[in-house]
Amino acid sequence: MRQMSLKKKPVTGMKDITPREMEIRDYVIGLIKETYGKFGFSSIETPCVEHIENLSSKQGGENEKLIFKILKRGEKLKLETAQCEADLVDGGLRYDLTVPLSRYYSNNANELPAPFKALQMGNVWRADRPQRGRYRQFMQCDIDILGEPSILAEIELILATSTLVGKLDFENFTIRINDRRILKAMAAYSGFAPESYDTVFIILDKMDKIGLEGVAQELKKEGFAEEAVQTYLGLFEKVTGDLAGVRFLRQTLAGVLEESVAADLETIIESVEAVKNAKFNIVFDPTLVRGMSYYTGPIFEISIDGFGGSVGGGGRYDEMIGRFTGNPTPACGFSIGFERIVMLLLEKDFQIPGKAEKTAFLIEKGMPEDKLLDVFREAEKRRAEGVCVSMNMMKKNKKFQKEQLASEGYTEIVEFFK
Amino acid sequence: MRQMSLKKKPVTGMKDITPREMEIRDYVIGLIKETYGKFGFSSIETPCVEHIENLSSKQGGENEKLIFKILKRGEKLKLETAQCEADLVDGGLRYDLTVPLSRYYSNNANELPAPFKALQMGNVWRADRPQRGRYRQFMQCDIDILGEPSILAEIELILATSTLVGKLDFENFTIRINDRRILKAMAAYSGFAPESYDTVFIILDKMDKIGLEGVAQELKKEGFAEEAVQTYLGLFEKVTGDLAGVRFLRQTLAGVLEESVAADLETIIESVEAVKNAKFNIVFDPTLVRGMSYYTGPIFEISIDGFGGSVGGGGRYDEMIGRFTGNPTPACGFSIGFERIVMLLLEKDFQIPGKAEKTAFLIEKGMPEDKLLDVFREAEKRRAEGVCVSMNMMKKNKKFQKEQLASEGYTEIVEFFK
Known part of the structure; x- marks a missing residue:
């Protein structure tokens, strides 16, 4: 047989995993399955390949531009008559686990319990510009509760996730929580028009980088009224990152914010505080935005103290599954940054406890x-x-x-x- | 936002995995990692996407016709000037774990121990005709020892695999073993020409379905000499499925079979018999062929008594990695039929031991x-x-x-x- 010429490196932006990293990955996977299992989450899996129509449904935002598309096969591929890319492909690699979860839920709804508590761990693919520490194939780890309208879902998701992160070898971590409806009420109270909320929130999201003054400047540069900007900043100057802050907004925003929203947020924070079994803080953060516009209620993010950036986040998205499947279904989820956690453990030369001799x-x-x-x-x-x-x-x-x-x-x- | 139309079923030939099946899959995965870990195998992983050149290197046999190919992206995709499929794609989903293992080994050889004992568990994709119980995405589970020329590799692979299968909930199982060099020596002794071996072995492989008489008829129909067929059948009539059978061939085939081949086979069988810790039989099966032509030495297959078909197999393939990478590397592997085992456990309503209340x-x-x-x-x-x-x-x-x-x-x- 002839000598083969082999490309030795993995494909661009993807990586081979060494035995040392696999040990840590397997350890974290085991911990996730065990911890979330104790909270009653059931593991499911969907195929890595998804219908190209489902991946292009506009639910995926920017990710839809990054799909690895799969060529049609056999007679279905008609190269001569193909006019555009869409004529050539019938599938793609999933870019997240949420679109497949929606499909799974609508396909199996009759056999699934209500509410349905799902744990998904699986690879997703995004043809992003390659950069250090970010890969085009990476593992996502999501827990979602479908069919539970009450804040029981939020509390359980936060308790499960904090129990998991608490079992990892980090000193201290912080959970920040907000509510999309509070975000909107603060903007409404200040006099911004609903159609400008997205622009306002994109600027607000930079608060941790550019500070209150920077946010004010950018809002003015966008041409928003001086008065609205001043009122908005005034709120952020007065609000505190604790229960008192929530109560302050509950009173101040009376009329533009349904009272139960703030009351529920208080209950979530108090419940997590009362039951938590790991060293972490849960704080109210009125500047927390979370990028995806599909969130409808509480939103949260988790970060490990001393390491910039979040290692997970989530929130309530009551309208998405219904829009996707036709059956309105309350939903809430928390996604953990598996690859980032593995990277942090690798960097600190984490030793797995109880390893065999x-x-x-x-x-x-x-x-x-x-x-x-x-x-x-x-x-x-x-x-x-x-x-x-x-x-x-x-x-x-x-x-x-x-x-x-x-x-x-x-x-x-x-x-x-x- | 407009109502989306969602395709509810998974893509053709792939499946959603239910919580019940996931429990069994996770249990088997845990058992595999634990058992093979005790034998010193290290887990590794490669990307699911592989260079299309590596997948089309002729190592994959028929599987190369079944590749899910991935469309080039951005400027690299030139639809107007594309003449054929190959102009459109730059990657594909891997159809096995052996091609990626060869690439991984050549990419990381300097950092890997020698010998290198690798455990791979991962999905592979083949665009096969959909049929009951066979899917286009399925998990493969391979252990391979690279860089060990002696039968220590074969013995360890068989012991590790039989220890694993012994921990599953099956009554009894059988390991059949043969050697590609014995297959060839039996054909040579009977007078078949080397260029006809492949044809002879394809017919021999049907022995369990059509019997000795059927094999004789098909060989004659192919036009092989009456005398060669008679000598060949005579060997199979006399040889027994035990050590005595190996010894019989060792004597009979003297001159066409290197003595160490039969001696090594005896040692493998005796060692496994002496150390085995599960209820199974290891038998010599001179009719065992194994499809892939890349095997160069001992070959083996494992089947669970009472269930037709094999649940795993493997053998020595000393020439493949060298042909692929340029560096000759002795190699031996055993692959377990993960999906088949999960299906058998599901069918018998297997209860996972020690499950949490x-x-x-x-x-x-x-x-x-x-x-x-x-x-x-x-x-x-x-x-x-x-x-x-x-x-x-x-x-x-x-x-x-x-x-x-x-x-x-x-x-x-x-x-x-x-």
């Missing part, structure tokens, strides 16, 4: 069969006791071989001579 | 906050004790709700009134 057996070449059987029996005995035993032929350069095994984590090396 | 809390609507907090605290307490607790709002039709929860495996239901 690792022993390497070195067998001299030419060992007679009866003696070899004894070595296999010994390995079997130790494996049954829970030890990891790797069988190896002894090499000429035994010193190098031992060093290599040590670097793989083999703490004991036993030699067997013929 | 499941309790559902039902909360009456309108419960005051202080009382609600007590319920959350009680749930937290039980979860910390290892119980799965699902929090639910009490429904009007409580009887139906309880039935539904029972069918989800909630054995205890606790009601909390306001």
Whole structure:
């Protein structure tokens, strides 16, 4: 057969995963399955390939521009008459787990419990510009509660996620919470017109980078009325990041904000505070926006103190599934930044607790069969006791071989001579 | 926003996985990781998308016709000037884990231990004709030892795989073993020409379906010499499915079969017999062919008694990786039929041992906050004790709700009134 020429690197923007990283990934996956399982979430999976129509339904926002599309096959592919890309493809790799969840829910609604608590862990693909630490294939980890209109959903999602993050090896973390309806009421109270909310929120979202003054300047630059900007800033100057802040808005925004919205937010914060079993703070953050416009109620984000950026977020999106499936369904979800958590654990050289002892057996070449059987029996005995035993032929350069095994984590090396 | 029209079914030939099936999949995955880990196999992962050139290198045989191909993106896609399919695509979904393993090994060889013991679990995609129980996306589970020329590799692979299958809930299973060099020596001894071996083996492979007589007839129909066919059949009539059979061939084929081949096969069988810790038989099967022509030495297959077909197989393929990467590398692997095992466990309504107790809390609507907090605290307490607790709002039709929860495996239901 002819010599093949092989491309050795993975495809652009995707990566091979080493044994060391896999250990951490498997550990985190195990922790996620166990923790979320205790909260009654059931694992489901959908195919990585999704109908191109479902992926192009406008639910995915910018992600729809980043789809890896799959060529039609056989007779369906008509290259001669194809006018555009859409004529060539019938599927694509999913860019998130929410679109497939909507499809799954509508396909299986009759057999699913109500509410349905789903845990999804799976790869998604986005043909983003490659950059450090961001890959075109990455794992997402979502929990969603479909069919529960009350804040029981929010509380359970936040408790489950904080229990999970609390089991990881981080000092302290923070959950920030807000409500899309509070965001809107603050804008309405200040006198912004509803059609300008999206623009206002995009600017507000920069608060942590450019500060209150920066937000004010950008709002003015957009041409919003001086008075509206001043009232808006006045609210943010007075509101605090705690229950008192929520209560302040509840009173101040009376008339533009339904009272139950603020009351529910208080209950969520108080419940999480009362029950939490890990070291973290839950704070009210009236500047929290979350990008996706499909959120309809409480929104939240989780960040690990000392590391910039969020490691997860979510919120209530009561209208999305109904718009997608035709049956209105309240929904709320929390997504954890699996890849980011794995990266942080790798960077701090995290050691997995309770790992099995690792022993390497070195067998001299030419060992007679009866003696070899004894070595296999010994390995079997130790494996049954829970030890990891790797069988190896002894090499000429035994010193190098031992060093290599040590670097793989083999703490004991036993030699067997013929 | 306009009403979306959603395709509810998964794409053709792929499936949504239910919570019940996921439980079994997760259980089997956990068992695989644990068992193979004890034998010193390290998990690795490669991207699901592979260079189209690597997938089209002729290593994949018929599978190369079944690739899901991925459209080029952005400026690279030149629809106007595209002459053929190949101009449109730059990647494809992997159809097996062996091609990616070869690429991974050549990309990371300097950092990998020698020998390298790899465990891969991952989805592969083949655009096969859809049929019952076979899907276009399915999980493969391979263990491979790269860089070990001795039968230590074969023995470890068979012991690891039989230990795994032994932990599953099946009565008895059988491992059949042969060697590609014995297959060839039997054909050579009988007088078949080397260029006809492939044809002979394809017919021999039908032995379990059409019997010795059927094989004889088909060989004659192909036009092979009466004498060769008679000698060939004579060998199969005399050879037995045990060590005596191996020894018989060792003597009979002296001159056309290197003695070490039969001796090694004996050692493999004896070692596995001596150490095995599960209820299974390892038998010599001189009719075992295994389809792929890349095998160079021992080949094996595992089947569960009472269920037709194999649930795994493998063998030595010393020439493949070198042909692919340029560096000759001895290699041996065993692949387990993950989907088939899951299907068998589902069909026999397998109950996962040691599953957490499941309790559902039902909360009456309108419960005051202080009382609600007590319920959350009680749930937290039980979860910390290892119980799965699902929090639910009490429904009007409580009887139906309880039935539904029972069918989800909630054995205890606790009601909390306001």
